[in-house]
Amino acid sequence: MAEHYSSFEPKGTRWLLQRLTAAFLVVVLAYHFMLLHFINHAADITFAGTQVRMSQLGYFLTMVLFLIAGTFHGVNGVYNALVNQGLDGTQKTVVKWLLIVAGTLLIVQGIRVAVAMTGLF
Amino acid sequence: MSTQIQEQETETETETEQTSEHQTRRLAEKRERADMRERAEADLSDADEIVRLKIFRYDPEVEGKKDPRFDTFEVPFGKGMTVLDALIYARDHFDSSLTFRHSCRQAICGSDALFVNGRQQLGCKTQLSDLEWPVRIEPLPHAEVVKDLVVDMEHFYDQMEAVEPYFQTNELPKGELEEQRQTRENREKVKMSTRCIWCSACMSSCNIAAGDNKYLGPAAINKAYRFAMDEREGEDMKEHRLNIIEQEHGVWRCQTQFSCTVVCPKDIPLTEHIQELKREAVKSNLKFW
Amino acid sequence: MSQSYDRGLIEDFGRWQEFSAGMWAWIFHKFTGWVLIGYLFTHIAVLSTATVDGATYTQTLQGLESLLLVRFLEVGLLAVAAFHILNGIRLLFVDLGVGLEAQDKAFYAALITTAAITVASIPTFLMGAF
């Protein structure tokens, strides 16, 4: 039996955010790759270099935003993928919360790392 | 208001009867088939070309067909012959138990969507000359097989009916014999979406529908589109329509795979319609925020 | 009388061969998306060495970079990211309802461009690895 729609919840929010983060990521990811693989070769990365970049507020904020956007985009993408495959019921709830926790941890840890990279604290 | 009384006795009776008669019947069947072959062979000899069909066979209650298999049929080919023509020929000349749905023979009843050479298409609308031979014919994927090429359509119908597939409005004109006005542009806008013949080819081709049984599927969403975009229903109703397709297993499940659009025998731009509804939904949600 | 038979392999056989462009795009996008999110987690883990001290960070990174395998993986990552980005752009266009008729061509273009970017970047990535 087909499920009739039940409670109103704009599912479109996550869909829209997925697109918006994607648009943002295109730019930043391209920049990130350019900067850390082509301008500065990955092999030559040192903490000192990182620290110089991270100490600029603009760059710092961009990277944090990059992290948040990337995490949301990735985690939400994974969640959607699983729901698309018919994940349902309790399993779905469990997976949802697992992903939220993992995503949050990633962001928290990422920010800690970023802060450490500034070398200011 | 229906009385359903199962009659136990007759049922068991017929069952035992069937097994005991089975042998004789199958032998007779064989003889009959040999007869039919003979007649068909006469036809074959003057046909220039023979098309070989590999047809999926399965019947849950007939010995020897319980395990699905492919049967090969050789059918004389003539210009203009369709997959459905070939199936009918095979059934009427070789094996009358070959089972498939068909009716109109002109791509309007939507009953003969089949999986032909790995693609969902209407048997009656597919020229044999456009296909690679031998032609492999299977029932629609992602649907339960009832028998041979017949699949259970209930699930598809349920999905179609879940989107309130009927015109609703609060603003009918008052006057006698007064019709609702609709602009030509608006009719043009919904035109393609109204052409759906419920064949379920799109649903069968969609990977998402295959993975998520509750997904409304392209045809049902298209049906919702047909009404949501019809200006005669009015703004309130559009809001309501968007709520329907915004459900958990509605438009957001679509991953723009386009296979529905590719297979639709009525050339309905399904993906485009789904995408437009997504945008409409986002727009109306933005209004709320 | 629902004794329906699960067609299993019979059904799957021959299905993927006939996938259309949009379906392949979906599969590749999914695959690359998963690789990328997997990488993001690993990436942060590696970078976490920065919380210990600068030297460990530099050492870890340069240690990894000196491994040929890592260099190859990086090329792979670029390929994956390039495809995901390019196809992501394709999908964004599809979402906006732009150029739907050319969606299959856009997919092929994304594939070819990905290949080109990947090949072109090999020298940069492998520089100094040998």
Next chain:
Amino acid sequence: MRIHEHDVIVVGAGGAGLRAAIAAHEEGADVAMVTKLHPVRSHTGAAEGGINAALRDGDDWELHAYDTMKGSDYLGDAPVIETLAQDAPEEVIQLEHWGMPFSREDDGRVSQRPFGGLSFPRTTYAGAETGHHLLHTMYEQVVKRGIKVYDEFYVSRLAVTDHDDPEDRECHGCVAYDIKSGDVVGFRATGGVILATGGDGQVFDHTTNAVANTGDGPAMAYRVGVPAEDMEFVQFHPTTLPSTGVLISEGVRGEGGILYNSKGERFMFEYGYANNAGELASRDVVSRAELTEVNNGRGINDEYVYLDMRHLGDERIYDRLENIIHLAEDFEGVNPVEEPMPVKPGQHYHMGGIETDENGETCISGLYAAGECACASVHGSNRLGGNALPELIVFGARAGHHAAGRDLGEAKVQTGPSAETEAEENLDTPVEPGAIDAANEDVAADGALVEPEEVVEYAVEAERHRIEDLLAHDGTNHAEIREDLQKAMTENVNVFREKEGLKKALEVIRECRERYQDVGVSDPSRTYNTDLIHTIETRNLIDIAETITLGALAREEFRGAHWRREHQERRDDEWLKHTMIAWNDGSPRLYYKPVILEGENKTYEPKIRSY
């Protein structure tokens, strides 16, 4: 025994059935539809042209009625025709209110266009797929109302009491075979059973009708005692694709398409079939011309002629006739921009059918019929384009309302054997028509069955036996019989009819009956046994074919779609009457009843039909 009970049972879910069910529901009845195809698969979906209704200033129902009467060649009944013309506007607007996507004018109103035989452009349409939209719009309303649909249930027998005189009989339900599970199921109707089973084109081997159009309704009604009316009137369409019967619309000839024979001659002129109108002559003239060419060895592959539109130029073709390109390519494998299209005449519509009055009721109380399977009669000897779809909704609705108890007033049309005014005494048939063993197997013969429950139970039991027998018996394959029957009908009872041919057909039909005695179903399965269904249908085809041929043999004149080589004129003095055939418990009897030409405000005077 499974017996479902409802107030009204509608058999068939095409345009007529759906409208009837909605009407009964409007009336507050508990209604259920029983149909062998899912509703949206019905052949109403194939109609392209449009729906006639007098909607606009300058037009009125009387003009519509007049056109229809004239088109019918004065064999339609005036009260029925006038009902059609009066009710059609309201019904069409109703469809519009249900959301049907009609084509529109600039001011947003429903478009109308001219159609053959109409004095005013009153044909409303929805693109080139009017029937599809009509069917789907009404099915949507059925879904909305939650009307129960038993889909893929094949109705194979009516449950009728066992009185001697058909006019005393009552219908209490029907029996259906559940195609998916193989159960034989009873349906008890307290209000009435409405037959809406559509056309019977499968009687011929070449038709625009669907494979499912096997005349089940008329055959069942006929066998329980309802007379078959005007069965000889079958409409043929001159341009259908040879391999499938798909219709190539008159539009091609209208735009300037040309018909050629195998010698490349433009035969409509070359052989003087229609020196003025040429390709644009009326349907029957063109059909006969094509067949004459083929019979005289000037056909292609001894089967068809060419319809050529290449000279119109790509631009014009793509602009006006694009859908024709798709039809020819998809169904015939021919690209009409590069080569001519093969065409031949095909059966298209059956004017005759189950005798009913203007409320859809037959002479058996509780048994109704509407749509193409019925003959009220609106179309008389020839149907005008665009008049069948309004018939579905107008008479579907009336039958539904009446069965659910609404008072529609006394019917003006008399039904049943008592309406007879003249018997056919000297019909010269080469063989006895009717059942082989004259015994009536369709009603219990002892006259004892009158209680509603018993009647239904008996019918279920009888049907179960018949099906068991068919399944257990290994005999002739029905497909052989069907093929021979169809061939004989096309050869002898199509647009060309002559005495000898008709007699020949009766002989073949008799042979088919005899062979049918030994028919068997070789598929032993209970699940989705189409072999069984087609076998039962073949029996119906035989009965219908026989009535068509008998009627054609009896009617010694040329009227409307009925042409006789020996009788090239319309003979109003003698033949202004309906041909009726009663099954008469197995030994068919022909008789006549008068045509009603007295309308509400005027009497229609037969005139020579010329346009």
